[in-house]
Amino acid sequence: MAYKSDDKVVIAAEEHAEERAPYAAVTRQPQGKYTISSPEGKSKIPAILMVTFAAFGGLLFGYDTGYISGVKAMPFWLQSFGSRDASAPSGYSITTGQDSLVTSILSVGTFFGALIAYPLGDRLGRKLGLQTACAVFSSGVAMQTASNSIPLFVIGRICAGLGVGMISCLVPMYQSECSPKWIRGGVVACYQWAITIGLLLAAIVVNATKDINNKSCYQIPIGLQFVWAVVLAGGMALLPESPRYLIMKGRNEEARQSLGRVLTADADSTEVSEEFDDIATALQHEREIGATSYLDCFRSGEGRNALRTLTGIFLQAMQQLTGINFIFYYGTTFFQRSGISNPFLITIATNVVNVGMTVPGIMLVDRLGRRWMLIYGAIGMCICEYLVAIIGVTISTSNQAGQKVLVAFVCIYIAHFAATWGPLAWVVCGEIFPLAIRAKAMSMSTASNWFWNFIIGYMTPYLVDAGPGHAALGSKVFFIWGTTCFGSAVFAYCLIPETKGLSLEQVDILYRRSSIRGSNAYRAQMLAGDV
Numbered sequence: 001m002a003y004k005s006d007d008k009v010v011i012a013a014e015e016h017a018e019e020r021a022p023y024a025a026v027t028r029q030p031q032g033k034y035t036i037s038s039p040e041g042k043s044k045i046p047a048i049l050m051v052t053f054a055a056f057g058g059l060l061f062g063y064d065t066g067y068i069s070g071v072k073a074m075p076f077w078l079q080s081f082g083s084r085d086a087s088a089p090s091g092y093s094i095t096t097g098q099d100s101l102v103t104s105i106l107s108v109g110t111f112f113g114a115l116i117a118y119p120l121g122d123r124l125g126r127k128l129g130l131q132t133a134c135a136v137f138s139s140g141v142a143m144q145t146a147s148n149s150i151p152l153f154v155i156g157r158i159c160a161g162l163g164v165g166m167i168s169c170l171v172p173m174y175q176s177e178c179s180p181k182w183i184r185g186g187v188v189a190c191y192q193w194a195i196t197i198g199l200l201l202a203a204i205v206v207n208a209t210k211d212i213n214n215k216s217c218y219q220i221p222i223g224l225q226f227v228w229a230v231v232l233a234g235g236m237a238l239l240p241e242s243p244r245y246l247i248m249k250g251r252n253e254e255a256r257q258s259l260g261r262v263l264t265a266d267a268d269s270t271e272v273s274e275e276f277d278d279i280a281t282a283l284q285h286e287r288e289i290g291a292t293s294y295l296d297c298f299r300s301g302e303g304r305n306a307l308r309t310l311t312g313i314f315l316q317a318m319q320q321l322t323g324i325n326f327i328f329y330y331g332t333t334f335f336q337r338s339g340i341s342n343p344f345l346i347t348i349a350t351n352v353v354n355v356g357m358t359v360p361g362i363m364l365v366d367r368l369g370r371r372w373m374l375i376y377g378a379i380g381m382c383i384c385e386y387l388v389a390i391i392g393v394t395i396s397t398s399n400q401a402g403q404k405v406l407v408a409f410v411c412i413y414i415a416h417f418a419a420t421w422g423p424l425a426w427v428v429c430g431e432i433f434p435l436a437i438r439a440k441a442m443s444m445s446t447a448s449n450w451f452w453n454f455i456i457g458y459m460t461p462y463l464v465d466a467g468p469g470h471a472a473l474g475s476k477v478f479f480i481w482g483t484t485c486f487g488s489a490v491f492a493y494c495l496i497p498e499t500k501g502l503s504l505e506q507v508d509i510l511y512r513r514s515s516i517r518g519s520n521a522y523r524a525q526m527l528a529g530d531v
Contacts, residue, residue: 048179048180048183048187050239050240050261050262051174051175051178051179051187051239051262052175052187052190053235053239054130054171054174054175054178054191054236054239055171055175055187055188055190055191055193055194056194056228056231056232056235057130057167057168057170057171057191057194057232058171058190058191058192058193058194058195058197058198059194059195059197059198059201059228059232060134060137060163060164060167060198060225060228060229060232061164061167061168061194061195061198062194062195062196062197062198062199062200062201062202063198063199063201063202063224063225063228064106064137064160064161064164064198064202064225065106065195065198065199065202065325065328065329066198066199066200066201066202066203066328066351067202067205067206067221067222068102068103068106068329069103069206069328069329069330069331069332069333069347070202070203070206070207070210070221070332070344070347071206071218071221071222072094072099072102072103072332072333073210073332073333073336073343073344074206074209074210074217074218075090075092075210075213076212076213076214076215076217076218077217077218078090078092078093078094079091079092080148080215080218081094081098081148081149081150081153082094082098094150096461096462096465096467096470098150099461100457100458100459100460100461100462101150101154101458102150102153102154102157103329103330103457103458103461104453104454104455104456104457104458105154105157105158105161106157106158106160106161106164106457107161107450107451107453107454107457108158108161108454109140109157109158109159109160109161109162109163109164109165110161110162110164110165110168110450110453111161111165111447111450111451111454112162112165112447113133113136113161113162113163113164113165113166113167113168113169113450114165114166114168114169114443114444114446114447114449114450115165115443115444115447116162116165116166116443117129117133117165117166117169117170117439117442117443117446118169118439118440118442118443120132120133120166120170121169121170121173121245121439122245122248122439125241125242125245125249126170126173126174126177126241126242126245127174127236127237127239127241127242129166129170130166130167130170130171130174130232130233130236131233131236131237132166133162133163133164133166133167133170134163134167134229134230134232134233135163135229135233136159136162136163136166137159137160137162137163137164137167137225137229138163138225138226138229139159139163140156140157140158140159140160140161140162140163141156141160141222141223141225141226141229142156142226143155143156143159144156144157144160144222145219145222145223148215160225161450163229165446165447165450167232168446168449168450169442169443169446171191172188172191172426172427172429172430172442173242173430173438173439173442174242175187175188175190175191175430176188176430176431176504177242177243177244177245177504178240178242178243178258178262179262180262180263181501181502181503181504181506182366182501183366184366184427184430184431185365185366185370185427185500186362186363186365186366188423188426188427188430188431189358189361189362189365189423189424189426189427190362190423191423191426192358192361192418192422192423192426193355193358193359193361193362193423195422196351196354196355196358196418196422197355198228199328199351199354199355200348200351200352200354200355202221202351203344203347203348203351204348205220205221205224206221206344207344207345207347207348209221210344240257240258240261240262241254241258242258243255243256243258243259243262243275243276243279244279244283244435244504246258247276247279247280247283248283248435252276252280255276255279256268256272256273256276259272259275259276260272263275278503278505279435279505281505282434282435282505282508283435283436287436292436292437292440293440294440294444296436296437296440297309297437297440297441297444298310302512303434303508303511303512304511304512305434305437305441307495307511308432308433308434308441308511309433309437309441309444309445311428311432311495311496312428312429312432312433312441312442312444312445312448313444313445313448314448314491314495315425315428315429315445315491315495315496316425316429316445316446316448316449316452317448317449317451317452318421318425318484318487318488318491319421319422319425319449320449320452320453320456321452321456321481321484321485321487321488322378322381322417322421322481322484322485322488323385323456323477323478323480323481323484323485324414324417324421324422325453325456325457326456326460326477326481327350327410327414328350328351329456329457329460330460330461330464331343331346331347331350332344332347334464335347335407337397337474338392338397338403338406338475339396339397339398339399339400339403340403340407346407349407349411350410350411350414353411353414353415353418354414354417354418354422355418356418357414357415357416357418357419358418358419358422358423360419361373361418361419361420361422361423361424362423364419365423365424365427365500366500366501368500369498369499369500369520370424370427370428370496370498370499370500371492371493371496371497371498371519371520372498373419373420373424374420374421374424374428374488374489374492374496375489375492375493376420377416377417377419377420377421377424378420378421378485378486378488378489378492379485379486379489380412380413380416380420381413381416381417381421381481381482381485381488382482382483382485382486382489383482384409384410384412384413384416384482385413385478385479385481385482385485386478386479386482387409388406388409388410388413388475388478389475389476389477389478389479389482391405391406391409391475392406392474392475392476392478393474393475393476406475421488425449428496428499429442429445429446430442431499431502431504431507432497432499432507432511434508435504460477463477463480464477493517494516494517495516496516497510497511497514497516497519497523498519498520498523499519499523500523501523501527502523502526502527506526509526510522510523510526
């Protein structure tokens with residue numbers, strides 16, 4: 001696809017960027033400090049908190065992902081949904097096939113939910129799209145709460161997955177389109193932090209109810225998800241619609257009002273006008289090219305759509321191939337079989353690490369940047385996972401000291417993921433796509449995340465467990481995850497540009513004019529006004 005007017009739009013966007021400089025959402029002082037205020041003297045903090053609230057959608061994501069590991073290990077749940085098994089600790093068990101299905105079927109729903117999010121977000125808007133997703137999610141929660149058999153439980157997991165898939169696509173998109181550029185990375189990273197909080201809450205609630213000897217043991221942790229859906233849907237009603245979406249729909253006055261709220265400025269201020277003009281200029285160029293389809297996401301040209309789309313798809317795949325959800329899906333069972341006492345408490349501990357170490361990622365993403373954090377994070381995970389695998393295959397389950405070392409390296413591995421690949425995959429995917437294909441490309445990259453989530457969730461029991469038709473890898477599975485983490489480091493070095501501090505429109509210019517490995521230098525020139 002040819003871009004006949006590329007030079008014109010790039011020049012126009014750069015001219016707007018230069019004109020807008022005195023009115024930027026944040027100014028950098030000679031001492032290197034940021035002032036969080038507009039030219040009119042208004043604080044930016046309320047607007048930042050407002051956009052950050054959308055990250056609450058991550059709590060639904062994390063909680064729904066996290067509760068299943070503990071629920072499957074509950075004696076009463078196994079008694080209700082499984083069959084007698086004299087060899088099982090509780091006297092009941094489910095088959096490996098049922099285990100894989102119950103765990104991974106959520107990702108089937110999320111895969112299709114992510115794809116549905118594109119037409120939903122572009123037709124209904126980001127706000128109403130998220131509220132619709134909450135309604136779909138709630139229907140799935142209702143079915144799981146009321147179920148007393150595997151089939152209905154699985155259907156409920158699929159429906160809840162549809163909602164989570166839509167949310168996981170629309171929240172980062174909404175945040176990227178509404179956040180001030182200087183803190184966009186941190187705001188979008190808060191989405192991953194909310195995911196980790198959801199995982200932690202799930203582990204705590206499951207641990208608190210696991211010994212109840214009736215249906216409440218699993219109905220309480222499952223039914224609690226209604227609260228998260230109501231809070232998100234209600235809160236979104238109070239937030240502004242994405243100004244970029246409104247401009248795309250020709251609702252310019254509403255877009256100015258939305259920009260005013262996002263930038264904490266008057267709708268007729270110069271700051272809002274310049275931001276509006278930047279977005280409108282980029283959108284006009286994309287409209288001159290014509291309507292886009294999914295095929296356009298994979299076309300080459302100066303816009304490098306194919307590179308950007310494939311980067312997002314493979315980045316989300318690599319995030320899952322770090323093996324992180326092996327811990328959060330099967331961690332409780334893995335720790336039980338490794339001879340570790342109190343596996344439920346160890347699961348809580350791993351989730352505490354996940355929550356705590358996401359905070360440095362949020363704080364550093366707009367200071368250190370995206371590219372090198374991804375590279376260093378992948379290398380750190382690679383080392384830890386090889387060590388976990390080596391320890392697991394060289395010590396016995398009765399070696400308590402060795403098991404503690406194994407748990408320690410699992411926690412260090414989670415810490416590396418939480419500070420880097422956890423939040424940064426969402427940050428990068430939220431900012432590398434041009435507006436014309438953003439919804440489509442976001443839906444495909446998010447669907448990629450959930451596709452590999454499903455593959456890992458379904459295959460892991462067969463890879464780890466012993467028995468006919470099983471690989472019986474046990475701890476050796478970490479050799480696989482360690483190798484994929486090394487591949488992730490190579491991927492980040494070759495294909496992830498540095499976009500720290502750039503507006504979404506400037507990211508588009510970066511892709512058109514710079515190489516990946518030269519992106520940091522070109523980014524610095526753009527910010528200095530030298531290009």
